[in-house]
Amino acid sequence: MRRALRALRRPPITDHRVVGRVSAVAAFGRKLSVAVFVVARRATILPDVDEATTVESMRGYYARRATYYERVYLKPERQRDLRTMEAWLPSMFVGRRVLEVACGTGWWTPHGASFAREWLATDLNPEAIEVARRKEMPLCVRFETVDAYRFAELGDRRFDGVFAGCWWSHVPLGRLAGWLDALHARLESGARVVMLDNNYVPSSRTPSNTPISRRDADGNTYQRRTLDDGSVHEVLKNFPTCEQAFSILGERAVERQWIQHEHYWVLSYQLT
Numbered sequence: 498m499r500r501a502l503r504a505l506r507r508p509p510i511t512d513h514r515v516v517g518r519v520s521a522v523a524a525f526g527r528k529l530s531v532a533v534f535v536v537a538r539r540a541t542i543l544p545d546v547d548e549a550t551t552v553e554s555m556r557g558y559y560a561r562r563a564t565y566y567e568r569v570y571l572k573p574e575r576q577r578d579l580r581t582m583e584a585w586l587p588s589m590f591v592g593r594r595v596l597e598v599a600c601g602t603g604w605w606t607p608h609g610a611s612f613a614r615e616w617l618a619t620d621l622n623p624e625a626i627e628v629a630r631r632k633e634m635p636l637c638v639r640f641e642t643v644d645a646y647r648f649a650e651l652g653d654r655r656f657d658g659v660f661a662g663c664w665w666s667h668v669p670l671g672r673l674a675g676w677l678d679a680l681h682a683r684l685e686s687g688a689r690v691v692m693l694d695n696n697y698v699p700s701s702r703t704p705s706n707t708p709i710s711r712r713d714a715d716g717n718t719y720q721r722r723t724l725d726d727g728s729v730h731e732v733l734k735n736f737p738t739c740e741q742a743f744s745i746l747g748e749r750a751v752e753r754q755w756i757q758h759e760h761y762w763v764l765s766y767q768l769t
């Protein structure tokens with residue numbers, strides 16, 4: 498498994514690059530789904546909670562976690578991937594007017610915005626934005642409170658770039674297609690889209706993820722996470738494969754690229 502992960506880390510998988518690597522990712526995806534399935538089988542099967550409750554509880558969970566959220570970026574085993582992605586991100590948005598979805602405490606913002614023309618970093622939680630505002634940011638960065646499901650606060654503004662870090666994994670599978678439609682409606686033709694998120698890395702020596710506690714009837718996976726105040730929260734967290742992501746995007750996404758790091762995946766594409 499470790500050898501397979503190392504082999505997949507680089508170079509990236511692109512549409513116009515080779516069946517061999519895509520099938521390697523498919524093999525990896527199968528291994529991953531087997532691993533996830535095993536965990537899920539051991540987990541308690543609870544009745545499904547409705548999506549609105551899941552979405553609202555996620556908002557509350559991240560509001561309470563905002564002041565120490567960035568501890569997740571200090572995990573030693575993730576440092577190499579983080580440095581690689583931080584170095585890669587600036588080149589993706591040179592000269593673009595970018596919407597950052599669910600920016601949180603702004604970990605990715607200074608990297609993504611380095612050479613952007615305009616960068617609107619948005620999140621639903623003022624608590625998270627407050628942490629981000631206190632950091633030094635490129636001059637093009639502005640912050641606003643925006644609900645990533647509706648984007649109503651954006652009015653008729655349109656963008657030619659979008660970035661979302663660790664957000665895709667929190668969108669319930671039943672809402673993913675609708676959310677992508679809503680996002681793409683805010684973008685101009687030719688817009689560059691970049692999303693990145695966590696892999697599930699099963700390892701007995703250094704467990705990097707919170708275990709999956711259950712899987713619902715739609716296939717969403719959940720984790721039970723404990724905050725510093727002792728409160729326990731069930732958080733929806735999905736781990737998509739390259740094939741699932743490409744499939745839901747369909748023909749509207751061109752120049753598609755899936756970069757498989759050990760602890761993160763990165764998806765980029767251009768909107769037709």
Ligand SMILES: C[S@@+](CC[C@H](N)C(=O)[O-])C[C@H]1O[C@@H](n2cnc3c(N)ncnc32)[C@H](O)[C@@H]1O
Nearest residue numbers: 556559599600601620621622625644645662663
């Ligand atoms: C996993 S954090 C990701 C933060 C940041 N992008 C990162 O990668 O470090 C998820 C973020 O989603 C935000 N959030 C939760 N519900 C939201 C919603 N409906 N609209 C916009 N942001 C939301 C939370 O406040 C939190 O900052």
